[in-house]
Amino acid sequence: xxxxxxxxxxxxxxxxxxxxxxxxxxxxxxxxxxxxxxxxxxxxxxxxxxxxxxxxxxxxxxxxxxxxxxxxxxxxxxxxxxxxxxxxxxxxxxxxxxxxxxxxxxxxxxxxxxxxxxxxxxxxxxxxxxxxxxxxxxxxxxxxxxxxxxxxxxxxxxxxxxxxxxxxxxxxxxxxxxxxxxxxxxxxxxxxxxxxxxxxxxxxxxxxxxxxxxxxxxxxxxxxxxxxxxxxxxxxxxxxxxxxxxxxxxxxxxxxxxxxxxxxxxxxxxxxxxxxxxxxxxxxxxxxxxxxxxxxxxxxxxxxxxxxxxxxxxxxxxxxxxxxxxxxxxxxxxxxxxxxxxxxxxxxxxxxxxxxxxxxxxxxxxxxxxxxxxxxxxxxxxx
Numbered sequence: 001x002x003x004x005x006x007x008x009x010x011x012x013x014x015x016x017x018x019x020x021x022x023x024x025x026x027x028x029x030x031x032x033x034x035x036x037x038x039x040x041x042x043x044x045x046x047x048x049x050x051x052x053x054x055x056x057x058x059x060x061x062x063x064x065x066x067x068x069x070x071x072x073x074x075x076x077x078x079x080x081x082x083x084x085x086x087x088x089x090x091x092x093x094x095x096x097x098x099x100x101x102x103x104x105x106x107x108x109x110x111x112x113x114x115x116x117x118x119x120x121x122x123x124x125x126x127x128x129x130x131x132x133x134x135x136x137x138x139x140x141x142x143x144x145x146x147x148x149x150x151x152x153x154x155x156x157x158x159x160x161x162x163x164x165x166x167x168x169x170x171x172x173x174x175x176x177x178x179x180x181x182x183x184x185x186x187x188x189x190x191x192x193x194x195x196x197x198x199x200x201x202x203x204x205x206x207x208x209x210x211x212x213x214x215x216x217x218x219x220x221x222x223x224x225x226x227x228x229x230x231x232x233x234x235x236x237x238x239x240x241x242x243x244x245x246x247x248x249x250x251x252x253x254x255x256x257x258x259x260x261x262x263x264x265x266x267x268x269x270x271x272x273x274x275x276x277x278x279x280x281x282x283x284x285x286x287x288x289x290x291x292x293x294x295x296x297x298x299x300x301x302x303x304x305x306x307x308x309x310x311x312x313x314x315x316x317x318x319x320x321x322x323x324x325x326x327x328x329x330x331x332x333x334x335x336x337x338x339x340x341x342x343x344x345x346x347x348x349x350x351x352x353x354x355x356x357x358x359x360x361x362x363x364x365x366x367x368x369x370x371x372x373x374x375x376x377x378x379x380x381x382x383x
Contacts, residue, residue, distance in 0.1 A: 040091060040094065043091055044088060044092070047084050047087055047088045047091070048088065050084055051081060051084050051085065051088070054077050054078075054080055054081040054084070055081065057077050058074060058077055058078060058081070061073065061074045061077070066230060066319050067223060067226070068215075068219055068221070068222075068223045069223075071215060071226065071317060071319060072212065072215065072216070074318060074319070075208060075211060075212040075215065075318075078208050079205065079209060079212065082201055082204050082205045082208060083205065085201050086198065086201045086202060086205065089194055089197055089198045089201060090198065092194055093194050093195070093198070096187060096190060096191050096194065097191070099187055100187050100188060100191065103180060103183055103184045103187060104184060106180055107180045107181060107184055110173060110176050110177045111177060113173055114170070114173045114174065114177055117169060117170050117173055118170065211316055211317075214316055215316055215317070218316070227355070228352070228355035228358055229270075229316070230317075230320065231268065231352045231355050231358075232268045232269070232270065232352060232355070232358060233315075233317075233320050233321075234320075235267070235268040235349065235351070235352050236268060236275065236380070237284075237321065237324070239267070239268075239347075239349040239364065239366065239380070240277065240284060240324065240366075240378055240380075241284040242347070242349075243345075243347050243366055243368045244279060244282045244283070244284055244376055244378075245282070246282070247345070247347070248345035248346055248347035248368065249345060249346040249347075250343065250344075251343075251344040251345060251346055251367070252343065252344065253341070253342070253343055253344075254341070254342060254343070254344045254369060255338065255341055256299075256300055256338055256339065256340045256341050257300055257337050257338065258337060258338045259335050259336070259337060260336055260338050260344055260367055260369075260379065261335075261336040261365075261367055261379060261382035261383070262333045262334065262335060262336060262382060262383050263303070263329060263330060263331065263332060263334040263335075263336060263382065263383070264332070264333075264365065264381055264382045265332070265359060265360050265361065265383070266351070266360050266361050266362070266363065266364045266365045266381050266382065266383060267349050267351040267360045267361075267362070267363065267364015267365065267366075267380065267381055268349070268351045268355075268358055268360060268364060269351075269358065269359065269360030269364070269381045270358060270359060270360070271329075271359060272329060272331075272332045272381075273309060273327050273328065273329040273381060274302065274303060274306075274327070274328050274329065274336055274379060274380065274381065274382070275326075275327055275378070275379070275380035275381055276290060276302050276326050276327075276339075276377070276378070276379060276380075277290070277324055277325030277326075277377065277378040278290040278293060278299065278325070278339075278375065278376075278377055279375065279376040279377070279378070280374070280375055281374055281375075281376070282376060287324040287325065289312040290325065291311075291312065291326070294339075298340075299339040299340045299377065300337065300339050300340070301337075301339070302328075302336050302337050302338070302339050302377075302379060303328055303330050303334060303335070303336060303337065304330070304335075304337075305330045305334070306328040306329065306334075307329055307330070308326060308327070308328045309327045309328060309329060310323055310326070310327040311323070311326060312324070312325060312326055325378070325380075333383070336367075336382060338369055338377075339369070339377045340371050340375070340377070341371065341372060342369040342370050342371035342372060342377075343369065344367055344368070344369045345367065345368045345369075345370070346366070346367055347365075347366045347367070347368060348363040348364060348366070349363060349364040350362060350363060350364070351363060351364045360381060364380070364381060365381070365382045365383065366378060366379065366380045366381075366382065367379040367382060
């Protein structure tokens with residue numbers, strides 16, 4: 001009876017611990033992520049080739065003369081490039097979802113093997129504990145013959161060797177499980193990152209399509225109107241650079257919230273509004289987004305009851321620098337207030353008369369306030 005019991009245990013352990021029994025789970029970590037289907041790889045490669053071609057066209061367009069036709073072509077290429085980026089991200093997400101499914105399946109298989117091996121190991125530990133109370137002398141005395149004793153001894157040695165192999169396999173399974181779990185977490189984190197990128201790209205696409213539609217609507221597909229819009233931006237940039245350089249008529253000290261001018265439509269303007277800019281020094285390149293400073297109370301809003309028509313950084317053309325201030329309006333003649341204490345100066349510009357779409361009167365009027373901390377604020381198109 002004892003021989004049969006030991007023989008059954010030995011066969012069970014040898015079967016469990018044979019290389020084939022653990023080949024699948026041990027090889028999981030070394031196999032890595034499965035490659036996507038060949039057609040998906042081909043799609044990605046073709047997508048990337050088209051993206052590179054469009055980037056070259058966009059780069060070439062920057063060096064060409066700025067015309068409405070070239071602007072529309074540029075925007076259309078940019079829109080197509082963004083669509084390709086969206087398609088690329090969606091393909092990579094599709095691949096990643098497949099990888100996550102594969103790794104999840106392998107992880108579950110490894111966990112099942114680990115649980116089973118742990119159960120077997122616990123059973124053997126309990127047996128070893130019970131066998132520890134029975135010495136070699138008892139086994140010899142309990143044997144029917146010397147050959148019977150040698151057979152028992154041989155089986156026990158085989159079982160102990162199998163126990164050692166079981167412990168090694170158990171340790172290997174634990175390592176595989178940990179690696180596969182980390183791989184799965186990494187892929188899920190990458191999936192979330194790709195999803196966020198996808199939302200950003202979709203927002204970019206919407207913005208680019210809006211820019212194209214705005215340009216077509218604002219210019220009415222008229223090259224003269226387009227050139228007028230370019231002239232307005234270029235004039236504004238040049239005027240502000242001159243204002244920050246000093247000069248103008250000194251109006252004197254002003255206090256925060258004090259009335260300094262009224263909303264108007266002077267200079268190179270397409271309608272009644274206030275252009276408000278914040279500069280951290282006298283350099284034209286020191287402009288910053290005024291919104292955080294306004295919202296924090298570092299400076300106060302120059303108007304009440306306003307509507308913002310163009311934010312900082314927003315621009316209708318990729319060919320011109322980002323908007324260096326905030327455009328806002330309330331009503332024609334609405335009071336304009338100093339954003340902080342300082343010394344105010346009145347300046348004028350020659351506008352851009354004769355340019356289609358420009359309704360502002362000449363000369364354009366601006367106020368610059370030099371603040372005591374070195375900052376500058378500018379207020380443009382005032383009356």
